[in-house]
Amino acid sequence: MTYISPEKLADDAKNVLEELNARIEPLKPKDRMAIPAQEMPSQDPAVRRGNMEEVALGYTPEQAKLEAERCLQCKNAPCIAGCPVAIDIPGFIQAIADGDNLKAIDIIKESSLLPAVCGRVCPQESQCQAPCTVGKALKSVGQAVNIGRLERFVADWEREQGLIETPTVKPETGKKVGIIGTGPAGLTVAADVRREGHAVTLFEAFHKPGGVMIYGIPEFRLPKAIVQKEIDTLTAMGCELKTNFVIGRTRKIIDLLEQDGFDALFIGTGAGLPRFMNIEGENLVGVYSANEYLTRSNLMRAYDKERSATPIFESEKVAVLGGGNVAMDAARTAVRLGAKEVHLIYRRTEVEMPARVEEVAHAKEEGVIFHLLENPKRILSDEKGWVSGIECLRYELGAPDDSGRRRPVAIEGSEFEIDLDTVIVAIGNDSNPLIRQTTPGLETNKWGNIIADKTGKTSLDRIFAGGDIVLGAATVILAMGEGRIAAASINKMLVED
Amino acid sequence: MNRILEKKQLSETVFQMRIDAPLIASERQAGQFIILQLCKDYGERIPLTIADADPDEGSITIIFQAVGGTTKKLAQMNVDDKIAALVGPLGTPTHIENFGTVVCVGGGIGVAPLHPIAQALKAAGNKVIIIMGARNKELMILEDEMRAIADELIICTDDGSYGRKCLVTEPLKELCEQEPKPALAVAIGPPIMMKFCAETTRPYKVPTQVSLNTIMVDGTGMCGGCRVTVGDETKFVCVDGPEFDGHLVDFDNMISRLGSYKKQEAGDHHCKLDDV
Numbered sequence A: 001m002t003y004i005s006p007e008k009l010a011d012d013a014k015n016v017l018e019e020l021n022a023r024i025e026p027l028k029p030k031d032r033m034a035i036p037a038q039e040m041p042s043q044d045p046a047v048r049r050g051n052m053e054e055v056a057l058g059y060t061p062e063q064a065k066l067e068a069e070r071c072l073q074c075k076n077a078p079c080i081a082g083c084p085v086a087i088d089i090p091g092f093i094q095a096i097a098d099g100d101n102l103k104a105i106d107i108i109k110e111s112s113l114l115p116a117v118c119g120r121v122c123p124q125e126s127q128c129q130a131p132c133t134v135g136k137a138l139k140s141v142g143q144a145v146n147i148g149r150l151e152r153f154v155a156d157w158e159r160e161q162g163l164i165e166t167p168t169v170k171p172e173t174g175k176k177v178g179i180i181g182t183g184p185a186g187l188t189v190a191a192d193v194r195r196e197g198h199a200v201t202l203f204e205a206f207h208k209p210g211g212v213m214i215y216g217i218p219e220f221r222l223p224k225a226i227v228q229k230e231i232d233t234l235t236a237m238g239c240e241l242k243t244n245f246v247i248g249r250t251r252k253i254i255d256l257l258e259q260d261g262f263d264a265l266f267i268g269t270g271a272g273l274p275r276f277m278n279i280e281g282e283n284l285v286g287v288y289s290a291n292e293y294l295t296r297s298n299l300m301r302a303y304d305k306e307r308s309a310t311p312i313f314e315s316e317k318v319a320v321l322g323g324g325n326v327a328m329d330a331a332r333t334a335v336r337l338g339a340k341e342v343h344l345i346y347r348r349t350e351v352e353m354p355a356r357v358e359e360v361a362h363a364k365e366e367g368v369i370f371h372l373l374e375n376p377k378r379i380l381s382d383e384k385g386w387v388s389g390i391e392c393l394r395y396e397l398g399a400p401d402d403s404g405r406r407r408p409v410a411i412e413g414s415e416f417e418i419d420l421d422t423v424i425v426a427i428g429n430d431s432n433p434l435i436r437q438t439t440p441g442l443e444t445n446k447w448g449n450i451i452a453d454k455t456g457k458t459s460l461d462r463i464f465a466g467g468d469i470v471l472g473a474a475t476v477i478l479a480m481g482e483g484r485i486a487a488a489s490i491n492k493m494l495v496e497d
Numbered sequence B: 001m002n003r004i005l006e007k008k009q010l011s012e013t014v015f016q017m018r019i020d021a022p023l024i025a026s027e028r029q030a031g032q033f034i035i036l037q038l039c040k041d042y043g044e045r046i047p048l049t050i051a052d053a054d055p056d057e058g059s060i061t062i063i064f065q066a067v068g069g070t071t072k073k074l075a076q077m078n079v080d081d082k083i084a085a086l087v088g089p090l091g092t093p094t095h096i097e098n099f100g101t102v103v104c105v106g107g108g109i110g111v112a113p114l115h116p117i118a119q120a121l122k123a124a125g126n127k128v129i130i131i132m133g134a135r136n137k138e139l140m141i142l143e144d145e146m147r148a149i150a151d152e153l154i155i156c157t158d159d160g161s162y163g164r165k166c167l168v169t170e171p172l173k174e175l176c177e178q179e180p181k182p183a184l185a186v187a188i189g190p191p192i193m194m195k196f197c198a199e200t201t202r203p204y205k206v207p208t209q210v211s212l213n214t215i216m217v218d219g220t221g222m223c224g225g226c227r228v229t230v231g232d233e234t235k236f237v238c239v240d241g242p243e244f245d246g247h248l249v250d251f252d253n254m255i256s257r258l259g260s261y262k263k264q265e266a267g268d269h270h271c272k273l274d275d276v
Ligand SMILES: Cc1cc2nc3c(=O)[nH]c(=O)nc-3n(C[C@H](O)[C@H](O)[C@H](O)COP(=O)(O)OP(=O)(O)OC[C@H]3O[C@@H](n4cnc5c(N)ncnc54)[C@H](O)[C@@H]3O)c2cc1C
Pocket: A121, A122, A123, A180, A181, A182, A183, A184, A185, A186, A203, A204, A205, A206, A209, A210, A211, A212, A213, A216, A217, A245, A246, A247, A248, A268, A269, A270, A271, A272, A294, A325, A326, A329, A356, A432, A434, A435, A466, A467, A468, A469, A473, A474, A475, A476, A477, A479
């Protein structure tokens, strides 16, 4: 895909829109499908390699209007079933087409509390956009209506117009709810529970709230100001925020219930335990988990070398191991921190990569070198114990495994080496055991995830859980969806008390 | 935010501070640490052992050596100044029981983390022999506090300016040669000292606990930056430790990992202490 400048995209959209506006008869489905799918304007790859600013710039009003006109307003709306929180997609898109952005955002907010975030980071191509009729008719998911971009457009519009209102809070009930973790799951529960008039205290281990949205996903993909705005809204609603507070250490779950007077608790502590590959050389100097690398850069702002006191490795040649969003974020961060070569090593093919399609495309545009069907065997060391390279094996696809994906098999004797000074391991996260270890009776499964029923309730009375700590490493929208369900259960329980 | 209640200078580069932190003071146990930050936007998160705590007053005591950016800034702060962020107590508490005779070896600033452990071992009924080492007399800290706990106190300096002129491993070896041998050795200090203490006790099969001071970021098991090789396994110091079996720790790997940021730390940073 060649890079098209934002100016050209804006001009093209203006021209097409003028033609449409000049028409007298209403658009037929055939006409709608002829409207070109609107590309996302983005920073020039050559420029953005050197800055942390957001890559995707957002639709112009004309682009949004055009993209909205592409929607066929299907009666059965298959897209809705693809969205984990069942947003009324044709409803909000029609409002954009009608020029009523306020109505559009109101429709979205009936189902989602974080549209500016989800519009940016949802894996749309495998969720809402996968079943879209337009994409099906044009025989490519890439041609589906760009629902996520439209969602982002109206959410940004609302924020930029200063229209975000603090939701009204019902009269105080005197009930107290504690929320552990301030990722998308925790923030959602806070909003929904506080609205009903219950007192809310959020506990966060880090010095800043927001979970992965703050420490993991980089600024160039999700500006921190957007997440901060959500948190400001919660504090304006009267939620109390306690940062630097590790539940299980500073205070235990049982103490919150028995001594501190909480009537209900929600655990949304995420999946924050980095997996390693258990290969030789993994503890050499220069080997990082993606969590560490991204936390140093995002939360600790190590990319701002002038001001930040936290150091980050100044790498020349980097290998990132993995093929998900985390791997793309680490690779693209390394590019921005000045690495001359960034290799991404993934043992399957691009089709199986769990990362969002847009992130893969952006990483390629920024010069990340993709090694597909390859996997590291061991990390090589110099005499001082620092990384000097990596030895990999080539793979080929064998028979399909249980998940239906063809299993990669190593090709014997295919070893080769790449010279490196940094290796970033991004092969996934398990759940942090701290709460489990310090809360007797809290049931977890064999992967250490907390077990919660359909209502979000755990094995312990008055304790609910949701998000990655229940699902295993998943997505923002699923965490938010689980938060909504748990909040409804908490509200119901507190009314019945 | 956590107010500094008292500040003392123990040697040219070592400082002691009592800080307001009621929740941490009431929960902490021997062997645990805190992470602090002097500026929320740009400050580094650094781990320091909780050297002592007073749950009634709601305060904790830290003792630190001004070695780099953050510790030097902290050393310039004064009573009534506030620490921007302080989180804890972190880490697994020391396993304390009545072992019999225990040798506690502290080198340099390592005496600070050793103090609460020696105190707890004494309270559990152990006979506590303490070996304290420093480069010279000036750098010896907490002597009175340790003397108050010790059944026997041995002081060594590298230059002989105080106590015996030797490394801490010399008296440690003598104790291991005696019968009965100590039931346990606890060694805390610079990594190289801990490595040689472990080598000293190994032939005598005296179980040896060390407390590792790796580089950390979150301190809750999220980043893996603090990992060390212990036996055949990778362990996270902040949650699995900080104490480990010294006979199993790969000290050479740990020492090279500590040097990860030598180049970057050499420069100065311009974070204003805006939250102070
Ligand atoms: C680098 C990266 C990129 C990603 N990209 C995408 C993407 O593009 N799209 C997408 O949909 N998803 C993405 N994800 C996944 C998504 O971010 C997570 O699924 C989502 O954030 C989970 O939300 P959560 O609320 O369950 O937990 P988290 O966001 O993980 O938040 C948990 C919070 O709890 C705190 N906490 C943990 N333990 C304690 C404790 N004991 N006491 C107090 N606080 C505690 C943590 O510090 C953290 O702030 C990405 C994840 C990563 C790491």
